[in-house]
Amino acid sequence: MLVLTRRANQSIVIGADIVVTVLEVRGDQVRIGIEAPRSVSVHREEVFRELEAANRAAASPASGALEGLAALRPPQERRSR
Amino acid sequence: MTATDELPELHFTSGLPGFPDARRFVLVRIGDELSPFSVLRSLDGGSDVEFVVTHPGLFFPDYAPEIDDDTAERLELRSADDALLLVIVTVTDPVAASTANLLGPIVVNRHTRAAAQAVLGASGYNTREALVPSPTG
Numbered sequence: 001m002l003v004l005t006r007r008a009n010q011s012i013v014i015g016a017d018i019v020v021t022v023l024e025v026r027g028d029q030v031r032i033g034i035e036a037p038r039s040v041s042v043h044r045e046e047v048f049r050e051l052e053a054a055n056r057a058a059a060s061p062a063s064g065a066l067e068g069l070a071a072l073r074p075p076q077e078r079r080s081r
Numbered sequence: 082m083t084a085t086d087e088l089p090e091l092h093f094t095s096g097l098p099g100f101p102d103a104r105r106f107v108l109v110r111i112g113d114e115l116s117p118f119s120v121l122r123s124l125d126g127g128s129d130v131e132f133v134v135t136h137p138g139l140f141f142p143d144y145a146p147e148i149d150d151d152t153a154e155r156l157e158l159r160s161a162d163d164a165l166l167l168v169i170v171t172v173t174d175p176v177a178a179s180t181a182n183l184l185g186p187i188v189v190n191r192h193t194r195a196a197a198q199a200v201l202g203a204s205g206y207n208t209r210e211a212l213v214p215s216p217t218g
Contacts, residue, residue: 038154038155039094039095039155040095041095041151041197042151043098043200044200044202047184047200047202048098048200050184050208051098051099051182051184051185051198051200051208052098052099053099053208054169054171054182054184054185054208054209055097055098055099055100055132055169055182055185055198056099057171058132058133058169058170058171058172058182059099059100059130059131059132060129060130060131060132061131061133061171061172065172065173065174065176066111066120066133066172068175068176069111069112069116069118069133069170069172069176069179070111070112070113070116070118071112072117072118072176072177072179072212072213073115073117074117074139074140074213075140075213075214
């Protein structure tokens with residue numbers, strides 16, 4: 001991992017068009033501003049990892065598992081039948 | 082109800098977390114026309130992946146995620162009406178225990194069919210919300 005020391009209001013440029021700026025340092029918290037092209041998605045790592053794991057768990061269910069699914073209806077809809 | 086059949090091809094310009102190369106998907110309904118579920122199937126060779134999705138409003142009438150500006154901008158959403166919201170379902174055995182990912186809803190621009198999985202930061206939503214309350218009677 002590349003390690004750089006920066007102060008508040010100093011930035012790091014990644015590639016040609018991503019700029020990461022340290023906005024504020026307060027105790028053990030750091031506020032960071034990120035400028036990146038629209039095509040680059042930026043997320044907090046822990047949330048992104050959680051979504052990755054959830055997507056992998058949900059991906060490509062066995063076709064047998066889908067058979068009963070079509071009969072599963074929202075609760076309120078079932079109640080009215 | 083939104084006819085997902087009318088959306089032949091969706092473009093996830095950034096892929097999905099865990100599946101960055103799966104960009105083009107089709108939505109195919111599972112079962113009859115009353116079925117609340119569809120399959121979101123990747124069209125990209127090599128990433129032979131599919132997800133079961135549903136309309137969150139059917140199962141979670143109170144679900145009102147706030148889509149971040151970044152996602153809205155990337156999908157060029159101008160109003161809430163431009164967006165079709167879907168959630169990914171983790172199908173379990175038995176199916177009645179299946180869960181939905183409310184933390185990362187799929188947002189589709191109805192007009193351009195650009196799509197993305199939004200990430201709802203501090204929303205309180207989770208990735209494994211039971212679709213149907215556990216049977217109590």
